[in-house]
Amino acid sequence: MTTIEDTLRALGITRNYRGYPHIAYALELAVEDENRLRSVTKEIYFATAQHFHCRWSSVERNIRTIVHRVWRINRPMLEEIAGFHLDGTPTVGEFLDIIAGYILRSALAK
Numbered sequence: 001m002t003t004i005e006d007t008l009r010a011l012g013i014t015r016n017y018r019g020y021p022h023i024a025y026a027l028e029l030a031v032e033d034e035n036r037l038r039s040v041t042k043e044i045y046f047a048t049a050q051h052f053h054c055r056w057s058s059v060e061r062n063i064r065t066i067v068h069r070v071w072r073i074n075r076p077m078l079e080e081i082a083g084f085h086l087d088g089t090p091t092v093g094e095f096l097d098i099i100a101g102y103i104l105r106s107a108l109a110k
Contacts (some may be wrong), residue, residue: 003103007102007103017066020066022048037097045059080107
């Protein structure tokens with residue numbers, strides 16, 4: 001979890017965002033099993049919503065807000081983490097894939 005939190009902080013996302021616990025948990029699920037990224041709504045949103053006792057649509061909205069914030073304030077770092085140029089704001093699923101992949105690559109490099 002520390003690597004997830006460090007990565008989010010480097011992107012400018014801190015605990016003051018309502019969706020912070022949602023995105024941290026969603027990334028934890030994605031890093032734990034990359035296959036969950038194939039069905040983000042069912043495997044990540046629903047599981048996160050159940051964990052936090054809220055609706056899956058709230059999870060998606062809160063994470064989407066964070067994705068848009070990262071896009072506005074730290075696009076160059078997001079593109080560096082992705083390893084390629086992004087033509088537009090990534091979807092929540094794309095964002096989770098980019099960050100989870102980065103975290104997994106970082107773990108392998110250690």
